[in-house]
Every structure is written in C-alpha cells, then in structure tokens.
Amino acid sequence: MYKKRSHLTLSFIAILLSFLVASIVMILSGISPKGFFVSLIRTMTGMNLQAIGKEGFFNARYFGEFIQITLPIILTGLSVGFAFRTGLFNIGAEGQVIIGSFGAVAVGILFKLPLVLHVPLAIMAAMLLGALWGWIPGILKAKFGVHEVVITIMMNYMALYLGNFLIKALPGSDNQKTVTLHASSLLHSDFLRKLTGNSRLHWGFIAVILAIIVYHFILEKTTFGYELRAVGHNRDAAEYAGIKVPSRIAYSMAIAGAFAGLAGAMLSLGTFDYGRVLSTFENYGFDGIAVALLGGNSALGIFFSGLLFGGLKSSQTLMQASGIPLEIAMIVSALIILFVAMSYGIDKVLDALGSRREKKHESH
Amino acid sequence: MEQYVVEMRGITKRFPGIIANDQVTLQLKKGEIHALLGENGAGKSTLMSVLFGFYQPEEGEIYVRGEKVEIKSPNVAHELGIGMVHQHFQLIDTFTVVENIILGDEPGGALVDYAKARQEVIDLSQQYGLNVNPDAKIEDISVGMQQRVEILKVLYRKADIIILDEPTAVLTPQEIDELIGIMKNFAAEGKSVILITHKLKEIMAVADRVSVLRQGKYIGTVDVASSSEEQLAEMMVGRKVSFAVEKGPANPGEDVLVIKDLWVKDQRGIDALEGLNLHLRRGEILGIAGVDGNGQQELVEAITGLRKVESGQILLSGEDIVSHPIRSRMEGGIAYIPEDRQRRGLVMDFRLDENLALKTYNKEPLSHGFLLDHEAIKEKAKEIIGLFDVRSSEGTETIVRNMSGGNQQKAIIGREVDLDPLVMIASQPTRGLDVGAIEYIHKRLIELRDDQKAVLLVSFELDEIMSVSDRINVIYHGRITGDVKPEETTTQELGLMMSGSKEGPLV
Secondary structure (H helix, E strand, O other): OOOOOOHHHHHHHHHHHHHHHHHHHHHHOOOOHHHHHHHHHHHHHOEOHHHOOOOOOEOHHHHHHHHHHHHHHHHHHHHHHHHHHOOOOOOOHHHHHHHHHHHHHHHHHHOOOOHHHHHHHHHHHHHHHHHHHHHHHHHHHHHHOOOHHHHHHHHHHHHHHHHHHHHHHOOOOOOOEOOOOOHHHOOOOHHHHHHOOOOOOOOHHHHHHHHHHHHHHHHHHEHHHHHHHHHHHOHHHHHHOOOOHHHHHHHHHHHHHHHHHHHHHHHHHHHOOOOEOOOOOOOHHHHHHHHHHHOOOOHHHHHHHHHHHHHHHHHHHHHHHOOOOOHHHHHHHHHHHHHHHOHHHHHHHHHHHHHHHHHHHHHO | OOOOOEEEEEEEEEEOOEEEEEEEEEEEOOOOEEEEEOOOOOOHHHHHHHHOOOOOOOEEEEEEOOEEEOOOOHHHHHHOOEEEEOOOOOOOOOOEHHHHHHOOOOOOOOOOOHHHHHHHHHHHHHHOOOOOOOOOEHHHOOHHHHHHHHHHHHHHOOOOEEEEEOOOOOOOHHHHHHHHHHHHHHHHOOOEEEEEEOOHHHHHHHOOEEEEEEOOEEEEEEEOOOOOHHHHHHHHHOOOOOOOOOOOOOOOOOEEEEEEEEEEEOOOOOEEEEEEEEEEEOOOEEEEEOOOOOOHHHHHHHHHOOOOOOEEEEEEOOEEOOOOOHHHHHHOOEEEEOOOHHHHHOOOOOEHHHHHOOOOOOOOOOEEOOEEOHHHHHHHHHHHHHHHOOOOOOHHHOEHHHOOHHHHHHHHHHHHHHOOOOEEEEEOOOOOOOHHHHHHHHHHHHHHHHOOOEEEEEEOOHHHHHHHOOEEEEEEOOEEEEEEOHHHOOHHHHHHHHOOOOOOOOO
C-alpha cells in the first residue's frame, strides 16, 4: 500500500513554507527578512548573529525569557493534544488556564505554609480546578452528547468573568490585581535568574518536563491510555471492545483540563507573583491548539512545536525594537497553521511533482 | 476485425505504491452481457472508474464504437452512452421515483415537465419489465426496487453501455432472478452490459463472456458456455478452489444461548425485534437467513450488549444477561465478528498488534495492573498472526487500514477465536471477501462447531447459509418465521419465507 509522508516531514515543510511566504510578505512591505530571522534566533538561543565575535554576542536573558514564555504554551499544547487523542476538540484550554491560575493564586494568598507543602498545594489546586473546568464539558458530552466545542467556548467566557470576579474577591485585591502571593508558594528562583541574566525563568520548567513525560506515559504505556486512544480513533470499535466510552471522554477532558490548569500555575506562581484581572483572553489556549496541531499530538512533537511557537511569541518584543512590526510573528504563526492544515494537499502536490519527474526520467 | 462497442487496450493505472491496473484489456461486444470477475483489490473497480471517467489512465487507449476517446469525466461517459449503477445507491429518500430519475437531467425549461418525465419513466419501465411505481417515495420501496430505479436512471439518460457494480449483493433470490431477466432484456435490445461481480453462479446464469482480473493483471477472457465455475475460480484466485464446504455431521449438545420473547427498537425508535425466540446449541451452526433490515443487526447487537433490550430474556448458559454490560458478556463467553469490520471490529489507525489486543489488553499477560506490556502484546499478536495466517506488509506493526479486507477479517476472526468463546456470533463474516478468504472463514467456523462451540451465523447470502449451517432460522419482520434444516429445504422455499409469503415450521 501507498505510504504517506510522515507528519514530521510535512510539519517541517509547513514551517519552511511559512518562513518563505512570510519573507515574501516582508520584502513586499519593505522590511528586511534578515532582521526577522536574527531576532528569532537571538530570542531562542540568546545569540546575536549580527554581533559575532563582538561584545553582546550572547545574552542569556533572551533565552531565559523565551523558555519562561514557552512553558505555559507547551502545557496548553499538551492539554489540546491529550483531548484530541481521545477524539475531542478542547477549545477550552483558555478558560482552564484562567481558572487554574486562580486556584494557584488563591492557595498562594489564603494559606501560609512551608515551601515544600505550599508550592505543590498551589500547583495541585490549579490542576484540580483546571480538571474540573475540563470535566464539565466532558461529562456533558458523555451523558448528553452536547458538542464539546460549543461548551468549551462558552466556558472560556465563564472562566474569564468568573476568574476576574474571584480574583477581585480575594482579600487585598484592587481592580487590577491581587496582593503579592506568599513567597513560599512561588516558583521563583534567584539561582535561575542569575544564571540567565535576570530573566523570569523559574522552577516551573521541571513541572513541564514531568508533564510531557506523564502525557507520554499515560497515552502509550497504560491500559487507560490505550482505551483513550481507541475511543479517539473509533468510538464504535471501542464500545464493541467493552470500553466505557462516556467515562473515558469525561476523564480525558478532565486530564486535558489539568494540563491547562498547570499552565495557569506557571503564570501566577512563576511568571508573576500575583493574580491578575484580565481585560481579555491572553490566547494561551488558542496557542495550544496550534502547538498540538503542529506537534501531531505526540509528547515530543508538542514539546518542539511549543518551543517554536514560544519563540515566535517571545521574539515579538525584540522584533519591535528592531523596527519589525509584531504582526510579522503572528503572520508566521498563522501561516504555519495554514500549511499544516494543508498538509494533505501538500502531500498530493509533492506526489504529483515526484511522478512528473519520474516521467521525465523515463522519456529521456 | 470484429467491431467492439467498447475496447480498452493496455490500460495501466498506478496509484502511489501500487499498480491497480497493469496492461488490462477489455473488449465488450454489442448486445452481450460481459462479466468482469476478480477478487477484491483485483482492479475491477479501478478499471470501471477509468471507463466511467473518474480516473485517467497513465497508459492505454479506450475506443468506444470504434473511435478513440478520452473520457476525462463522468459527463463525457454520459455523452458516450455509458451508464453505471453503483453498488451503493445514490437516491434521495424523500423524493419520488420519477423525481430521482430525472434529477440533474430534468425535461422542460425553467419549469420541470413532470408529466412528460413520468410518461417516459413508465414507458421505459414497461419496455424492460422493470415494474416500478413512478410515484412511490424511495423510502417506501424495497431495496430491489430501489436498484431498478438506479437502472432506470441510467436508461433515462439513454445509456446503451451499462455497468452494474455488484448488483446482487442486496437482493433476495427472487429479486436476483428478476434482475437476471432484466439484464437479458437489455442484451436482446442491443444494449451491452458489464457486470462486475465475484459471484460465479451469477456469471454462469447470465453472462455471455467473462474477463478475469487478478492483482491488477488481465488474466483472460472466456466464453461462459465453454467454461465452468471451477475454471473461473481458478483463473480468479490463481489456484484450485474447493467449493463444497466440507463438514461432517453436527453433533449438537445442550442449549447455550436461549432468547425468549425479545423486543428491541432500532435507531429510529421503531420495533425491530418483535418477540423473537430462538435457541442455539453447543456444537451447531445456526444460520439466520433473511433480507437485510429484518432485525438481524438488532438481534446481534442485543446479544452482544451494544443495543438496549426493551423486554424479553437472553439466557447464556441459563443466566439472563439482558442487563449485563458489554464486557461482562464478553467475559461470559460471547465472541463477535461484527458485520462492519472497519467501523466496529477494528481501530483502523491502530497497529495490527494493538487491534489483536482489543479485547484482552486489560488482562494478564497483555497488561499488569494498569501497565500495558507491549512485548506481551506483540508476542500474542505474532501467535494469532501465525495461527490464522494474517498477512500484512509490516507484521505486527502494520497499520490495519493498509491491510486487505480479507486479512482484516482474518485478524478479527483470529482475535475472537482466541478468546475461546462459548458462543461465536458471526455477522456477515464473509461480506465483500474473495473466494479464498470465504473458504478459509467457513472452515474456521466449522472447526469451532466441531470444537463444541455454538455458532450463530447471520448472512444475506443464501448460498452461505445453506452450505455452512446445520440448522436455519428465517428472520422476517423481527421474528423467526421458520426453523428448517438445510438438507430439507431449498433456496426457493427460504426465499419465500424471507419475503414473508410463507411461514415455515417452528421448533
């Protein structure tokens, strides 16, 4: 039988094409693509290619910030990817992040505990609330067949307004933010800060690495993960095999919510040290959809595509500083999605090109 | 040189990785019924899709009435007078027969001239003995009649080269006889018919000549009159095939599955089983004969637990399992070869070893607690693959979607037999499979029976029911209307019971 190109190959083609098209866009609008790539590389590695051998060639702060910004994006990628492996479309990572973030903030403010207890408790609160926020659409889907996309979109708005309400209700909050969380609940690290030229890099990266391992472990190594994947690929066959499909759907959404909730903890315990009133969505959940899509819903794929989208997101400041509109980074992100979505067609085009070449060889 | 109405010369059609047609030749005479015979995947459909304009061949030429043509789309095929009756009907349920027939080719200008269309349909119907009520809605007429509507669609478009794709798959024996009559009428009127099939009996009954394809290659064309079923089967499969299902006498034991007064609703909430009773004994194959849609699927799903039972009892070894979940019925000894292997029986995007573990993944030795043992799963898969001769390109790692239908079915049967069940429910186990695979599956079912298991065989193929079963129950309108022995009945008698015109004895 005919073998398709792998997702990995097509993803790389999608990335290359999107850089190519974005470069054309930049040239047409009179911007040098070189600046874009220099900024992107500088953000992701800390190395300034325009200053090789000169002072200021390497700045670890960029790298630290890049990782810090990437952490929640990888987690929302895992959230969307996990649900997707069970055949569910979790548009609700956005709301699960917000609610999870509140959970961490609440524990960080309301409790006073030693660090060894406080940090895990705050993270657990975030994951539990995120899981609850994912479980609700899951159970509605399982019991009543309500489409999860509709419910999760709705619950994103509920999360935004409920989150703001709850944040303001915490003792000492003003209209913008809460008081500073107890230091014992924070992921901040002076060590990591110093190592990376005073960036906001924090201990949360350990949690993210664990999350990636757990994601892979559940899906690939456990009977539960086998059931989820069976449900994801073919609900009828899963039912035939005696798998309780509704319960697996609810669990899957809850676990997806837990990953997103953990992303919320990264934000409020790591990036910031207070809870924030949000005027609008911050798009972590939507970034997660893109990350999962490009990463092919595999643990490693999500890790790498999370790095790329994180890089694009965090390079925006540097780009603006060098006169490149931040829309360019967004255009690139959008183009990647577009080309990944088009991968079926790209596959076909490559086939056609391949067979044309064969024919040419034959006729010569 | 003889003039052919259609001549396809040296057609080669490649898909990435496979050659679907390799230098295939087909010569159709005017006024003949020409069968195109081959196993699944032999390239019959591809060849007809080339003729009908769905695919463009890489090599080869097509001549229609002596002129070289390029059939770039189905529209070109229509203009050349080529019509195709697809295996899956393309009708709108809520439209009438006439409305369906004229759809896309309505007479009159902006206003459709229904009266004229209706008259034309009636005329055509009479001319060819199609016997279709022009004003009935599709949803109200039988499958056989729906097929005749499809045929009328082709005739209405003035086709004189008619391709019929596996037309008998959905028909009762009486309807098959009628269809054969219709095809013969076409030939008598000078129309040419290409009949795609893998059923040798039909070819012997109706075709003038037959062309055989095997693995994309053209094997040859023979006159049916000077040929035999055995010869055709050998051409199709590439080796000798035994037709007679070899089996010793059954040696039935006690009842293992007893169904009492079972009521089950279908998807639409309408009663599909209306007080069905049956009993199945150890060491026998009970065949359920019936026309599709008389409650077979609901019966099977009620037994396996996929469908809710309204009332009645299903006794497995004396225990009522009506309210038991699917898994506990499995563990109680019910194995199930589902009618739709790709939708129910397999996770098409899983690997073969994962599919073979579908019912035992949560038990030792395939898993320990909540941890899967991938090595044990692979070992188990290798064992089943070896025992059941499941062939695939990459062994246990093959994605099942990339396997042939016959091997997919072998995988399911291997998995289900490996459960060592008390009762095997085999629902249309040979649907869409080639002669070799059918032979194999029948053998396995009989082995199960000889092993003192109980087998419930649901099939729409009367030949299969007749040759494999030890006892036959006829299902009609959700009830068993006859309980007969294959050696004491005929296909004709079963056909009458299946259409409700006759009730058989009930045991």
